[in-house]
Amino acid sequence: MGTRAQERAALRREEILEAAERAFARNGFHATGIADIAADLGIGHGTFYRYFKNKHDIAISVAERVFSKLAEVAMSEDPTQANTVDEYRAQTERILGGMLALSRSHPVAVRLFHEQLVSIDVERLSTILETYAAFTALFLQNGIDKGFLRANIDVQPTSEALVALIFEGTRRALRTDDDEARRWATAGVRLMFDGVTAR
Amino acid sequence: MGTRAQERAALRREEILEAAERAFARNGFHATGIADIAADLGIGHGTFYRYFKNKHDIAISVAERVFSKLAEVAMSEDPTQANTVDEYRAQTERILGGMLALSRSHPVAVRLFHEQLVSIDVERLSTILETYAAFTALFLQNGIDKGFLRANIDVQPTSEALVALIFEGTRRALRTDDDEARRWATAGVRLMFDGVTAR
DNA sequence: ATTCCAAGAATGACATGTCATTCCGCTTTG
DNA sequence: CAAAGCGGAATGACATGTCATTCTTGGAAT
Structure with a gap:
């Protein structure tokens, strides 16, 4: 179960969730782009889509x-x-x-x-x-x-x-x-x- | 003041406001486009901008x-x-x-x-x-x-x-x-x- | 221990679509 | 016949989501 990779993945998913929560609260849901969330974490926004299907999903x-x-x-x-x-x-x-x-x-x-x-x-x-x-x-x-x-x-x-x-x-x-x-x-x-x- | 034209203009402004209110309530503020409001009234959306400066204005x-x-x-x-x-x-x-x-x-x-x-x-x-x-x-x-x-x-x-x-x-x-x-x-x-x- | 390699994670350019706003030719009005 | 009003095509900004490509990682082979 808990391979190193899976743990890291779960952790990153969590990071993205937290960044999204911050971004939504700061700029509003509609004004927040996937790119904003990604930028906040310093990751490419393509990466986001490895963890969430789309914006609605993370919302x-x-x-x-x-x-x-x-x-x-x-x-x-x-x-x-x-x-x-x-x-x-x-x-x-x-x-x-x-x-x-x-x-x-x-x-x-x-x-x-x-x-x-x-x-x-x-x-x-x-x-x-x-x-x-x-x-x-x-x-x-x-x-x-x-x-x-x-x-x-x-x-x-x-x-x-x-x-x-x-x-x-x-x-x-x-x-x-x-x-x-x-x-x-x-x-x-x-x-x-x-x-x-x-x- | 109240020339015919001005009255008509005020009336139309009112119509646009009502249409916008309906549209915002029906589809949400962000999902509503200026074109939707205009279409609802059967007017061109360019016309909208004769009556309101921009979307924020009408909001x-x-x-x-x-x-x-x-x-x-x-x-x-x-x-x-x-x-x-x-x-x-x-x-x-x-x-x-x-x-x-x-x-x-x-x-x-x-x-x-x-x-x-x-x-x-x-x-x-x-x-x-x-x-x-x-x-x-x-x-x-x-x-x-x-x-x-x-x-x-x-x-x-x-x-x-x-x-x-x-x-x-x-x-x-x-x-x-x-x-x-x-x-x-x-x-x-x-x-x-x-x-x-x-x- | 070092090298090698496949799996899969990450990336960002790009295709696509959506709007707000502008522009300009046409129509109505006065 | 001007001037004002109107319509809707054109424009540009911007966001989403895809994908071919480039890294990383961690185990296998030597």
């Missing part, structure tokens, strides 16, 4: 990489674990915190997610968001079943709304400093749990 | 049109009018209802907003969202001042979150039927006002 690969980075964080908590609002709130804070950290550690991937994925494959993007929403729905259902969340929550649309909220948070994090991002997270969690109404 | 113009359509609805209520939560809730429902109606009456514009504006001008898009957020902030501040909204709301991030929520609603409306959209609106408003916590 999909880059997109999936980004999706899985986000999914790893977004789906890191157990949806049936919480038994009280506070526990769920803590889980939510961890997820949000993780997403903001991801915006710091992989800003290129997150930028790509917000600005370019729509250019690459809208349908796939929608599907992914729905998957995240379905996962979020499990948390809500858990809370309703255990009685610590409003019984009359309409789970599906509410979870969709929450996903939108979370991703807007990461979008903001890209554009602001850490303090702002934390402030955003706090306000978001409050909105989510307490709503806007005075009590 | 910007189309974007601004869409922004103002959305703004008209988003900013149709008076931020200082409400004196009770219920009044504000009613205003919010009207705004959301208006946005959903817009998704029905001008799906092309709304689709463009979600899928293409990011390709045309990300910065402008961000600015616009911030403007909407600033307007939303006025409602929140009004409610806090009058005591019917939570006093500890962090106005700026919360209004940003609400804007994200509203626009996600319109995105959903594009992809679902009227009943679903209304269901979404109801769930969204509940989330916003009541939060997710049981009481």
Whole structure:
């Protein structure tokens, strides 16, 4: 299996993916040529085609990489674990915190997610968001079943709304400093749990 | 001013804008050629350049049109009018209802907003969202001042979150039927006002 | 250990196609 | 009959993807 050559090939494929991710995030998907990606690595652009069938192929690969980075964080908590609002709130804070950290550690991937994925494959993007929403729905259902969340929550649309909220948070994090991002997270969690109404 | 010729020119400019909006929404901004827009109207594509400087020019113009359509609805209520939560809730429902109606009456514009504006001008898009957020902030501040909204709301991030929520609603409306959209609106408003916590 | 050799990796010139934009002859209008 | 408007062929820039050719590499033979 792991011959020297195969390892090198896998490594180079990885390098190309990373260069493409950077290039797409920097100049936009459409404005990025295969030649740009190749030049970034100092390789001939013919070489690119040894590793990827065409531009669409690498676009999909880059997109999936980004999706899985986000999914790893977004789906890191157990949806049936919480038994009280506070526990769920803590889980939510961890997820949000993780997403903001991801915006710091992989800003290129997150930028790509917000600005370019729509250019690459809208349908796939929608599907992914729905998957995240379905996962979020499990948390809500858990809370309703255990009685610590409003019984009359309409789970599906509410979870969709929450996903939108979370991703807007990461979008903001890209554009602001850490303090702002934390402030955003706090306000978001409050909105989510307490709503806007005075009590 | 309004000579016959000038009127005709203004009219044609408008036709081109509408055709471009349709084409961008149907095939995407990058995949749309000037020739496509011209063909749609049955005019020569050289003619296009009598009315717009270049592709970027019309892209910007189309974007601004869409922004103002959305703004008209988003900013149709008076931020200082409400004196009770219920009044504000009613205003919010009207705004959301208006946005959903817009998704029905001008799906092309709304689709463009979600899928293409990011390709045309990300910065402008961000600015616009911030403007909407600033307007939303006025409602929140009004409610806090009058005591019917939570006093500890962090106005700026919360209004940003609400804007994200509203626009996600319109995105959903594009992809679902009227009943679903209304269901979404109801769930969204509940989330916003009541939060997710049981009481 | 050194030389040799085949497999396959890398390269970049090139064919091809697509557009945005320009140009110029023709038509309509005033 | 000018002038303005129009159409669409022509142009040039540029990106993708192919392929004949040139390296590299790592094992086999001596």
